[in-house]
Amino acid sequence: MRAITLPSHGDADVLTAADVEDAVAGPGEVLVEVVATAVNRADIMQRRGFYPPPPGASPYPGLECSGRIAALGEGVTGWSVGDEVCALLSGGGYAELVAVPVGQLLPVPAGVSIIEAAALPEVVCTVWSNVFQLAALQTGEVLLVHGGTSGIGTMAIQLATRHGARVLCTVGSPEKAVRAEALGAERAIRYRDEDFVKAVRTATGGRGADVALDNMGASYLARNVQALAVGGRLVVIGLQGGVKGELDLGALLAKRASVHATSLRARPAAEKAAIVAAVLAGVWPAIEAGEVRPIVDRILPLSAAAEAHRVMEGSTHIGKILLAVS
Amino acid sequence: MRAITLPSHGDADVLTAADVEDAVAGPGEVLVEVVATAVNRADIMQRRGFYPPPPGASPYPGLECSGRIAALGEGVTGWSVGDEVCALLSGGGYAELVAVPVGQLLPVPAGVSIIEAAALPEVVCTVWSNVFQLAALQTGEVLLVHGGTSGIGTMAIQLATRHGARVLCTVGSPEKAVRAEALGAERAIRYRDEDFVKAVRTATGGRGADVALDNMGASYLARNVQALAVGGRLVVIGLQGGVKGELDLGALLAKRASVHATSLRARPAAEKAAIVAAVLAGVWPAIEAGEVRPIVDRILPLSAAAEAHRVMEGSTHIGKILLAVS
Numbered sequence: 001m002r003a004i005t006l007p008s009h010g011d012a013d014v015l016t017a018a019d020v021e022d023a024v025a026g027p028g029e030v031l032v033e034v035v036a037t038a039v040n041r042a043d044i045m046q047r048r049g050f051y052p053p054p055p056g057a058s059p060y061p062g063l064e065c066s067g068r069i070a071a072l073g074e075g076v077t078g079w080s081v082g083d084e085v086c087a088l089l090s091g092g093g094y095a096e097l098v099a100v101p102v103g104q105l106l107p108v109p110a111g112v113s114i115i116e117a118a119a120l121p122e123v124v125c126t127v128w129s130n131v132f133q134l135a136a137l138q139t140g141e142v143l144l145v146h147g148g149t150s151g152i153g154t155m156a157i158q159l160a161t162r163h164g165a166r167v168l169c170t171v172g173s174p175e176k177a178v179r180a181e182a183l184g185a186e187r188a189i190r191y192r193d194e195d196f197v198k199a200v201r202t203a204t205g206g207r208g209a210d211v212a213l214d215n216m217g218a219s220y221l222a223r224n225v226q227a228l229a230v231g232g233r234l235v236v237i238g239l240q241g242g243v244k245g246e247l248d249l250g251a252l253l254a255k256r257a258s259v260h261a262t263s264l265r266a267r268p269a270a271e272k273a274a275i276v277a278a279v280l281a282g283v284w285p286a287i288e289a290g291e292v293r294p295i296v297d298r299i300l301p302l303s304a305a306a307e308a309h310r311v312m313e314g315s316t317h318i319g320k321i322l323l324a325v326s
Numbered sequence: 327m328r329a330i331t332l333p334s335h336g337d338a339d340v341l342t343a344a345d346v347e348d349a350v351a352g353p354g355e356v357l358v359e360v361v362a363t364a365v366n367r368a369d370i371m372q373r374r375g376f377y378p379p380p381p382g383a384s385p386y387p388g389l390e391c392s393g394r395i396a397a398l399g400e401g402v403t404g405w406s407v408g409d410e411v412c413a414l415l416s417g418g419g420y421a422e423l424v425a426v427p428v429g430q431l432l433p434v435p436a437g438v439s440i441i442e443a444a445a446l447p448e449v450v451c452t453v454w455s456n457v458f459q460l461a462a463l464q465t466g467e468v469l470l471v472h473g474g475t476s477g478i479g480t481m482a483i484q485l486a487t488r489h490g491a492r493v494l495c496t497v498g499s500p501e502k503a504v505r506a507e508a509l510g511a512e513r514a515i516r517y518r519d520e521d522f523v524k525a526v527r528t529a530t531g532g533r534g535a536d537v538a539l540d541n542m543g544a545s546y547l548a549r550n551v552q553a554l555a556v557g558g559r560l561v562v563i564g565l566q567g568g569v570k571g572e573l574d575l576g577a578l579l580a581k582r583a584s585v586h587a588t589s590l591r592a593r594p595a596a597e598k599a600a601i602v603a604a605v606l607a608g609v610w611p612a613i614e615a616g617e618v619r620p621i622v623d624r625i626l627p628l629s630a631a632a633e634a635h636r637v638m639e640g641s642t643h644i645g646k647i648l649l650a651v652s
Contacts, residue, residue, distance in 0.1 A: 217575045236575055243576035249543045249562055250569035253587035261579035 003060045003095035004305045009049030012306040012313070015061075015094075023058065023097040025073035032085060032100055033070040034325040036118035036299070037062045037093035038151070039308045041215070041238060042265065046091075047309065053091045054266050061305075062093020063265060066108060066117035067325075076102050084108040086117040088125050088272055090265060093118075094305060096325060103273025106280055109287040112294060119294035119320035121276075123155040124283050126237060126264055129275045131156060131213055132163070132282070134260055135233040139164035141210035144200055144227060146170045146220065148180035148188055151320040152237070154295035156213055157183045159283065162291055168203055170196050172315060179318050183295070200227040208232060208255075218245030221259075228257045236261040295319030329386045329421035330631045335375030338632040338639070341387075341420075349384065349423040351399035358411060358426055359396040360651040362444035362625070363388045363419035364477070365634045367541070367564060368591065372417075373635065379417045380592050387631075388419020389591060392434060392444035393651075402428050410434040412443040414451055414598055416591060419444075420631060422651060429599025432606055435613040438620060445620035445646035447602075449481040450609050452563060452590055453539075455601045457482060458489070458608070460586055461537040461559040465490035470526055470535035470553060472496045472542055474506035474514050477646040478563070480621040482539055483509045485609065488617055494529055496522050498641060505644050509621070526553040534558060534581075544571030547585075554583045562587040621645030 005018045025031040043061040045051035053059055066086040069079055079085070079102065088104040108117040131137050143160045147153045148169025160167045161184035170191040171177045177188035189199040200209050208229035214220055219241025224234045225248055232255055247259065264272065286292040297317035300308045302325045311317055331344045351357040369387040371377035379385060392412040395405055405411075405428065414430040434443040457463050469486045473479045474495025486493045487510035496517040497503045503514035515525040526535050534555035540546055545567025550560045551574055558581055573585065590598065612618040623643035626634045628651045637643055 221573065221575065236579060239575060239579065244572055244574050246570055247547065247573035247585070248570050249547065249565055249587050252585070253562060253565065253589055254592070256586075256588045256593070258584055258586040259573070259578070260582075260584040261575050262582045263579055266580070267582070 001096040002302070004302060005060060006047060009047065012047070012309040014047060015305045015309065017303055020060075020095070023092060023095065023099045025071050025099045027074040028076060029073040029099045029101050030069050030076055030079055030105065031071040031073070032065060032067040032087060032098050034065045034067040034093065034096055034098055036067070036115045036325055037065045037302070037323045038118045038122065039312050039321040039323065040064070040122055040151075041240065041312065044309055044312060057090035058092025058095070058098065060092045060094050062091060062095065062098070063089050064118060064121040065089060065093040065098055066114050070097065073099070078102075079105065084114050084117075086121050088121040088264070088276060094302060094323065101269045101273070103269060104276055106276060106284065109284050111288055111290060115299060115322060115324060116294050116296055118322050119151065119296050120287070122264070123151045123320070124279050125272075125275050126152055127156045127159050127213075128279050128283055129264065130235045130237055130262060131160060131211060133275070133278065134262065135211040135235050137163065137165050137211045140166075142166045142168060142204055142207070142229070144168045144196075144209035144212040145185075146212070146214050146216055148185055149176040149318040150215070151295070152213070152215065153180065154183055154319050155292070157185045158292045161185075162286060168200055168209065176318060197223050197226045204229070211235065213237065216241035218242030221245035221247060225251050225257065225259070228255055230255050230257070232257040234259045237263065297321050299324050327422040328628070330628060331386060332373060335373065338373070338635040340373060341631045341635065343629055346386075346421070349418060349421065349425045351397050351425045353400040354402060355399040355425045355427050356395050356402055356405055356431060357397040357399070358391060358393040358413060358424050360391045360393040360419065360422055360424055362393075362441045362651055363391045363628070363649045364444045364448065365638050365647040365649065366390070366448055366477075367566065367638070370635055370638060383416035384418025384421070384424065386418045386420050388417060388421065388424070389415050390444060390447040391415060391419040391424055392440050396423065399425070404428075405431065410440050410443075412447050414447040414590070414602060420628060420649065427595045427599070429595060430602055432602060432610070435610050437614055437616060441625060441648060441650060442620050442622055444648050445477065445622050446613070448590070449477045449646070450605050451598075451601050452478055453482045453485050454605050454609055455590065456561045456563055456588060457486060457537060457539055459601070459604065460588065461561050463489065463491050463537045466492075467536035468492045468494060468530055468533070468555070470494045470522075470538040471511075472538070472540050472546065474511055475502040475644040476541070477621070478539070478541065479506065480509055480645050481618070483511045484618045487511075488612060494526055494535065502644060523549050523552045530555070537561065539563065542567035544568030547571035547573060551577050551583065551585070554581055556581050556583070558583040560585045563589065623647050625650050
């Protein structure tokens with residue numbers, strides 16, 4: 001099969017198309033003929049050599065895909081060859097074939113094209129497991145989302161506003177602010193021009209955010225804690241601004257607040273399956289009703305994976321960057 | 327009434343017995359004739375000027391007491407004058423009389439003397455709300471308790487082992503280690519002689535602690551995160567080792583772990599009442615069955631409050647230091 005491989009680590013040019021051995025479905029897995037995959041920040045980290053695939057995962061990048069089932073592994077029931085699916089992967093989406101544990105499969109939702117369905121698994125599972133399961137965002141609470149027009153951001157805004165929460169987000173440009181507010185954000189804070197802590201306080205009458213979903217890590221840690229309300233939950237899902245930061249435990253204690261850090265990729269298959277099942281029940285109906293939709297910045301061919309990475313690194317995109325495979 | 331007042335802030339000698347205006351029960355409160363109160367680290371912080379009473383609280387120290395109901399405020403039902411009670415206070419326990427919101431009262435449990443009952447409210451409510459409600463310690467999980475022979479420590483060891491959890495703790499002396507292990511700790515780690523991170527890893531086959539209950543704050547933050555298991559929850563309830571510490575978000579993310587910081591005192595009365603009700607249902611039966619008991623280091627007269635503070639500051643005590651009031 002054709003795949004994007006990583007013969008070495010470095011900038012986007014190290015992404016190399018190659019013919020490799022076909023993926024094979026093991027017991028409890030299905031083989032998916034990939035129609036599209038999507039680019040995630042984690043792919044860039046993996047390409048740079050900072051995020052090795054977990055044990056047993058494909059060596060190729062790609063944490064989600066859409067496609068058609070090409071074969072069923074031993075013991076798989078409930079799915080048929082030819083079914084249109086999308087899937088959460090531990091890697092290997094940048095390829096014509098990928099093996100997926102059956103618990104990580106979702107049907108392509110009605111009303112979404114099979115290509116666009118590749119934009120859904122990572123963002124929906126990440127937002128659902130972190131904002132709703134872990135941080136238990138409640139109706140009427142305030143969610144602060146950093147990177148409001150990222151794939152995660154566009155999904156968090158939609159799911160949280162549908163849940164009856166108020167959403168504030170940060171964005172890097174006026175164009176992004178318009179898009180984030182069109183998706184339902186009450187206020188898109190332009191972090192280059194204003195202090196997001198002050199903006200969150202102003203927007204909440206001094207109360208702060210009940211939940212903050214953060215992709216920056218260390219560089220935002222102190223300010224995220226400052227921006228939290230009493231009882232607030234900071235959930236760190238990315239470390240783009242560094243790994244080690246100063247935590248003001250006095251401020252955290254005064255607010256009875258918490259800091260969580262998580263990732264999906266390294267979780268055991270059983271936990272991923274539980275999240276996928278919850279997403280199917282909790283989010284898929286809203287997508288099929290057209291209330292929540294994948295936001296796609298652009299679709300490039302798999303052979304242009306390096307260009308897709310450069311687009312993400314430039315941070316001018318809005319929503320997901322997809323790679324069409326076949 | 328007689329009370330211990332704080333005419334100024336500083337060392338233990340600033341604690342001054344004085345005749346002050348009697349406390350009065352407002353609506354929804356009862357007036358308690360205090361039999362005993364207990365010393366908490368927060369009292370020392372308040373004495374030093376670092377922990378002012380929350381708005382509306384008594385200016386005198388004392389976060390818990392036992393005694394008899396002397397009067398019922400407007401609208402109070404379910405309690406009678408003369409009832410023997412213990413109570414969680416926002417302050418004012420170092421006095422002959424104290425007014426208590428009715429939701430913060432507990433009956434003196436059968437089998438516990440009215441004096442010893444003063445040792446219960448803070449530690450039981452703190453351990454229950456943090457270890458069981460917030461961190462949701464599960465049967466079979468590992469709890470790490472810092473300060474295993476403190477009032478909090480002695481109660482955490484008893485409640486967690488009764489719950490079927492494994493308990494590791496840190497202690498400052500061989501004598502304290504013996505006492506902590508007699509209470510049920512699987513292993514008391516002598517932190518002056520050994521690295522608690524290494525000891526926790528050894529005791530858990532490298533897995534780490536599922537929940538860590540910490541009173542040190544900044545000085546233990548990095549090591550507490552290192553000592554956590556995957557999915558671990560660090561709960562900081564004291565800042566004896568400082569307020570600001572470096573948090574390794576990369577380590578936290580790799581473990582999908584969390585850092586919580588809380589205190590009881592500043593919570594709204596409704597939250598305190600909910601904790602007290604949960605404690606009455608979840609812990610009182612075990613105390614009345616003799617499975618869990620208050621551990622009392624010594625009982626001094628209220629007039630010796632300064633000596634009691636010096637004992638706590640010397641950190642050689644095991645369990646609670648009580649002050650007998652009447």
